[in-house]
Structures are given as C-alpha cells and as structure tokens.
Amino acid sequence: MSYFEAIDPRFSQYMIPVCSLETLHTGMRWAEGPVYFADGRYLVLSDIPNNRMLRWEEETGQVSVFRYPSGFSNGNTRDRQGRLVTCEHGNRRVTRTEPDGTITVLADRVGGKRLNSPNDVVVKSDGTVWFTDPPYGILTDYEGHKAESEIGGCHVYRCDPQTGEVAVVADDFVKPNGLAFSADERQLFVADSGRSHAPDAPHHIRVFDVTNGGRLTNGRVFATIDPGIPDGFRLDEDGNLWVGAGDGVHCFDATGKLIGKILTPETVANLTFGGPKRNRLFIAATSALYAVYVNARGIQAP
Template structure:
C-alpha cells in the first residue's frame, strides 16, 4: 500500500486498519462547531450537533444533510440507549435528555445534590442500561455554546444514571474538564478524556478505570496522551483500538496506549463514530464540517 496524504503512519500495524485508497470525504460544510455524531443503523442516518448554531443535523447516504432539530438547546454529545432512543447532552438546559420514539423529550439528569449540573458534554450507555456522562464547564464559560453562568457544582464530575431507579451518582470527581468517554468492547474498562480549558493547563490525556458490576470505578491509571491539541470524543474498534479526536485529525492507539497512526484532517476534530452498514465507515465532526473515511476495521457499534 502506497503512503497516502491522509495518513501519518507511526507503527506498521496501522496499515492493517486503514484503506490506503480511501478518500477523506467532506460530506457537509457550514457548521460553527460540529460535535456529537451518532449512527442510527435502523434509519441509515447520522445525527450530529452544530452547537453554536443551535441545531442538530442529519445526514443520509441518499439525501445528504438536513436539519434534524432546531433550536437544539445547544446539544453537544449524543448516543443511543438500548432501546434505540437518542440520548443528548444539552449545554443550554444543563441537562441530559432522551428523545422518545414519539419525539417527546424526557429529562434524565439536570440536578445533583440540589445544584444544577455544569454543562453535560458527552454520554455513553452500558449494556445494563446505565447512562454515563461527563460534566465539564465548557457550555457555561461563554454565550457561544450555551449560556454564560457560574458553576454550581464544586467539581467537574463524571456521572452514572442508574437504569432502574434513575438515581444520579458521581463516579469520578477529580478531573479538570472531563470530556469524551467510552467503554472498552467488553465493557470491563471505562476510558475518559481530560481536556482542560482556556483557564486550565492539564496534560492532554485519557485515563482508564476498571468497571465493577455495581458501577463502581477502580484502578484509575493513565492510558495515553494526545500530542497535538486535546482529546475530545473517541470510539473503539472491535479489536480494542481507540480512535480519538485531536487538533490534527484522528489518532489511533492500540490496547496498550501506543500511537499507531493518524488520519489527518484539515480542521480540528471534535468527535467521531463508526457507522454504515458494516460499521467500517468513520464519521468525523471537525469544526465546520462533517467528514467520513472508510477503514479496514469495524467499529464497536452502540445501539
């Protein structure tokens, strides 16, 4: 395989994960800050957020891009639950919501210990139905991606919503600005990015925790660092490789945290997800645009 301008190969193993002839396709341009892509296999479409423009977008292979919801209440991260419903993190409402199959919106979390959340950022769903989300302050730092306000929570936490009771529990409290998060393919580990902010200096790293059956996290340890920009959203392929957003594109790490290579993207990448019928198409949100590129691996598909 000839080297492609789309790739920065750091380890020969990366060649088995990419398609050298695949083009980096710009599917849509016109966002102010694109985020939160989630693939709906049953509807053959991608939903993503355009936070400052107060809208959520939809892309389909046959129809291209269109507006899915506006106003969006400054939605950032999105995922799906085990019943195929859309889970969203709202900066504007400082809450986590669920869009029911009939379109109604249910609030899942907005208060913790009597105080408003900061600005929920990204979420994942465990196979037991629990919803895990990060709560940095990005959405209340200015009026650009939400409503400027002072934080009420004393720390920037990671939370778990119990699938039966709906109770909210802070599972990690010591992040500077927790951001993207994802479970390993076997759900034995939870990976969480710490991305700092304009007011904080923090190593651009991802930490990993063991996940107990009762949802308790243990054995906190360093996993990897981003060498260009900050880690934001990320996802896993079926072999356990972690594909992470960065300032210069998408960075791919093996299960031990070694950088295998990069997919180079001309705009700062915020998030990504695997989709398409075979889950081998990587959809990338990057500043103003939605991109995609086919890979030689398949993503762990969340429902």
C-alpha cells in the same frame, strides 16, 4: 499527500489506500456528537454554537435540520432500545428522545444543584447512562448560557433512568470530556481536556476498571494527546482507540501506543463508526463532517 500517517507499521492494515477522506457537509460552527442510526441509514450530529442538530442521509447525502433549537446539544448516543440520548449544554441536562418525539429529562441536577453543561454520554448494557460534565457550556454565551457552576467541580456521573439516581463516579478531573466503554464493559475510558483553558492542565485519556457494582477503580493514564486535547473517541473490534485531536484522528492500540493518524484540515471534536458494516469512520471536525472507509469495525452499538 496522504491523509493518513502510519507511525507504527500496524496502522497501515487499517487504511484502504483507494479510499479518500470525503467531505460530507460544511458550514457548521462547531460540529460535535455524531451518532449513526443503522436502522435508518442516517447520522445525527450537533452544531453547538448554532443551537441545532443536523441529519445526514446516507443514501442521498442530503442534510436537513433534525432539531432547532437543540439546547446547544453536544454529545449524542443511543440506548439499548435505540432511543437518542443527548447532552444539552444550554439546558444543562441529559435527555432521551422517545419514539414519539417527546423528550424525557434523565439528569439535570445532582444533590439539588444544577449540572454544569453535560458534554458526552454513553449507555451501558444495564441501561445506566454515564456522562461527563465540564463547564464549557457555562463559560460563555457562545455554546450555552454563561453562568457560575453550582456544583463547584467537573465530574463523571452515572444515571439510573429507572430510579432517577445521579451519582458521581469520578471527581478528580479538570475537564472530563469524551468517554467510552470497552467491548466487555470492564473498562471505561475518559478524556480530560483541561488544557483547553490552561497550558499546564491535563490533555490525556484515563482508563478505569469498572466493578460489578458500577464503581470505577484503578484509574490510570492510558494515552496523552498532542497536539491539541482529547475530545470524543470510539473503540474498534481490535481494541484500538480512535481519538479526536488537534490535527485529526489519533489511533492508539490496546496498550496505549500511538500507531497512526488520520490527518484532517480542522480540529476533530468527535467521531463514530457507522455504515452497514460499521467500517465507515464519521468525523466531526469544527466546520465540517468528514468520512473515510477503514479496514476496521467499530464495536457493536445499538
């Protein structure tokens, strides 16, 4: 049985038939937030309920603990200086790891109130940090610390590390989740995974136009995810969006049409392109980290 499904003939061009879906590591409770370090040939990912981050070495395949405790870390990315930026459910904050290993808090409050549990994060070329803040880390003690929301809503934020300003850029989401900029940064894609706790809630990805002033306008639904909910996602150089879903990775073309799937044994939470040529798709799916080479390249990342 093939691990991929071509819903549109165009998807076949991105698959390499001689390449298999590889299992790189297992034993996690909820794998999330993979981020690839091209300069070190390794990948870091979160194992949220186990309150740790793991490091997978590309050259040896060895896995070690990168950070424990991790503050129940979730999404990760790198800024333009190559520093690790992390969303921490348990500490309800977004942090940056400096070259010497010290941790700088970028955002933990807005209007004097604690954030819910930052989930996923991206860094724009101007250095601003954009992140989502659903309540998953405060709903139970399983992936954070159970608590009431101080904000009373779940929003998308922009943080300016230079000034410390944290501003709401979108406040009409049920549970904002994964997010990513288009290659030219003129659009921002944001998932709403509201259906995780309510069957009639959103399970789609919206796309916004980004103004020069950093505001979001013209929000509209880009694609609906089924089965499951949209979680993390990445874009390739052709403008396709590769999205974590209930049965694997869903690939949408630039118009929002589903063209194919990479089928996995477990629900996919997040993914990233990596490898020296950015043509290896790393997939964080519940208890395991998977990878597959594809005939596509992720858009350039730090």
